[in-house]
Amino acid sequence: MDELIHVPGEEDGGPVAMGPGVRKISLALLLLGALVILGTTAMDTLFPAPVVKPIGQEARDLMQAKLQQNPWDGSLASGWETHLKARSRVRRSLAPFWSAFVMKVLNTVPADLVAGQDGWLFLRDRIQPPAATRDRGIRLMGQTGAAIQRRLARMGSAVTFIPVPRKAVACAEKLPRGMKSDPEYDAGIVQALRERGVTLLDVTRAWEDVPAEGRYLRRDTHWAFGGEKALARSIAETYPELVTHETKLWLQEAPTAAPALLLDFAAIQRDHPAVDWINGDVSIRPYLRPREVLKRMKKLPTDVDVAVVGSSFTRNFAFAELVAVALGRVVYPGGIAGTPFGGSLAYFAGKFSGRRFPSRVLYEFPIHQAFQIGAGSHSAQQSLAAFFTGTTEAGTLPLPVDLLGPFTFAEKPRRGGKVLFPEGTLLSSGDGVLQLRIKTWGDDSTEWQLRSTGALQYWVLGPGEHEVLLPVIQSLPDGSEVGIVAAQGAAPTATVTVTVEVDADLEHAVEIPLEPSGDHGLQGASEAVSVGLHDVVTIQWTGSPEEIDVLIRGVTPDGVEREVRATFREPVSKICVLSLTPFEAGEITAVEVQGAIGEVRAFLAPQLSD
Known part of the structure; x- marks a missing residue:
């Protein structure tokens, strides 16, 4: 068995005993490293870098994280690294030079960045949506x-x-x-x-x-x-x-050092000398x-x-x-x-x-x-x-209450800080053509929310009476549920009144005659009709259809064909409002309605004039 065990020696290239010269160099390096550590510690102790003292919830979060640190999962080492970054004056002075070196010579950057060609830098989270x-x-x-x-x-x-x-x-x-x-x-x-x-x-x-x-x-x-x-x-x-x-x-054009904000992500502060070494680009700063x-x-x-x-x-x-x-x-x-x-x-x-x-x-x-x-x-x-x-003074007119189905109570004051428009109530193209005038009253400051499939809009109001005008934005024109909710504050005592409005002159709307077309279909506007940029088309019906599909065709002034289409399933209201902005003040050539029951009428309404 002994012959199977071979210990390499000097004769076959194995380990060689460390000579006196090598030992001296190793000891010198160890001593130098110890002196650097001691010197750094002394400098940081005698001249610590100022650190912003956290207060409130931030201080409590930091204390909780410190208590949970342990040496087994790396959290203790990470915490000490964070402490060094914040308190070490030596590290603040020397680390940027190292970051600049690895970036310029080795083309290596932190994870937040991507190093491109010719020294270009990109933010990683903006490269792909x-x-x-x-x-x-x-x-x-x-x-x-x-x-x-x-x-x-x-x-x-x-x-x-x-x-x-x-x-x-x-x-x-x-x-x-x-x-x-x-x-x-x-x-x-x-x-x-x-x-x-x-x-x-x-x-x-x-x-x-x-x-x-x-x-x-x-x-x-x-x-x-x-x-x-x-x-x-x-x-x-x-x-x-x-x-x-x-x-x-x-303009008076003056050459200046090009901004290099992305170097901050590599811990190279804008006023650090390393910036001048790695960023030699020159930009133009014009002065009016x-x-x-x-x-x-x-x-x-x-x-x-x-x-x-x-x-x-x-x-x-x-x-x-x-x-x-x-x-x-x-x-x-x-x-x-x-x-x-x-x-x-x-x-x-x-x-x-x-x-x-x-x-x-x-x-x-x-x-x-x-x-x-x-x-x-x-x-x-x-x-x-x-x-x-901030633009609540924009003029609008309320939709006829009798066309909103059974949801007429929205216009009455409601306590509890909550109003919901059920699915099938607010029927529009979902691009802000329908707007809600919301009047609130509360004893305390309250954060309010307007919830829809397209946006969750937040606003904060102080005590007293307030009025805002917010658009209904939906990801699709499908008549999904819309709610106004007091998320924080005096919700139990808050009073809310909501009016559904539109910035179109419904009183001077022009009717578009509809004629039967196919099975359960109606079609109007056989001739091209000129429209304004913010005109609307309203479709009204008297029955209770399972689904209504509306299609408006037209062209822009440049001759580009466009269409506005909306499908509403199990509508509760008796009216839908569709914006004509896609036609860019061009012409509409057809209005088609499928699935409507009872008397069906279509109107072209211009935007309100001041």
Whole structure:
């Protein structure tokens, strides 16, 4: 047995005894490591970095997490790592250099980022839309955009949506080879808005001649100077009637270090010297001249006719100034950074409350914000509710109560902070054409919710009496249940009154004669009928059908054929209201109704005039 056991030695390349020189080097390295640890500990003890002290629930959560740490699942080591990041001055100073080294030399980045070609960086969670809510987000963006456009029209503003493509789509050639970004999602958002008749500017077309480096910044999440400049020029070309050159404006362009927000995700702070080593890009920062005009813009001029509303793309860059120069006129710069979809619109509505709204609103938003709409983000829905509640003075008229079926009690005050419209009651195209005027009274502050298949809108009201006007947004025009609920606060004592309204002049509606067509079918509008952008068609019936299917065909002014279709199963109400915005103030050529029972009538109603 002994001959089967062989211990390798020096003669056959086995382990060699450690010589005195090797031992000295090893000991020196160990001693150096110990000195580094001791020195770091001493520096961090004598000169600790200031840390924000958590309070309230955050402090309790941190204490609970600390008590649950143990050495067996890695939570103790993770907690100590977090502590070092927060308290170690040495680590704060030296770690960014290491992050910059592995990023630039080894092309290695944290999990939140994706390292593309030529040093480009991308946020991982914006490369692909969430699969679970992808299609719902596309559909709801069309419905929500139409509701926003309709409300602004009642406030005297024509809105142009400017959906900015995601960086991974606009600069797909800079992604790692083989990585996909689902450009069909961005195209779907644009198409959904266009099919609902929402006016928009095609950013992709405006960027056709702009290289990737001009569209987006390499190590940031925002657009580059070339992209915003091309877009401002496209606005002037699209709306020549807005170009006045009433004010002599020009830009003073100054080179500056390109923003590199994505380096924050690699723990490389913006003021750290490592930023200069890894990010050598130069950008252009334009300054509007004369300075007096910029001051005037920021002071909310009362005579402004154009507003540029948007996200951090507008707030942190010079998009509003570029638009002002392209149009030759003063514009209102309404960009708000760090807000969800609809946040800047809510701020804009608040600033112009009680004032005349600008006649044209240019609404810029990055398409990745549509992720929030599809997922039903609380912050996004709250922002949208803030916009709609901030424009409650928009004029509307109530629907005839006798056509809402047995649900007429909605107009009577109800205690308990809850009103439900059963399925089959609110029948519309689901794009905000139906609106609810909600009057509430409570002893305490209360958070309210408007629940539908398309949105869960939140708003908070203080004690006393309040009135808001919110649109009914549904993912599909199917007449699903809609509820108004006091989620928090004085729900038991709160009183609610709800009126179903529409911003159409039903009193001056023109009847569309319907004639029998096929089995249980009716058809009208054998000749083309011109319609306004925000006109509506109402269908009324007297019987109790199991299902009603309505189809309206027409064309846009450019000759594009469109249709509006809605199916309502077991309707309770005797009326449905369908928006005609998809036809973009063109013509409707046919109205078809299937399944209706009893006397059936169709009406074309224009939008209310001021």
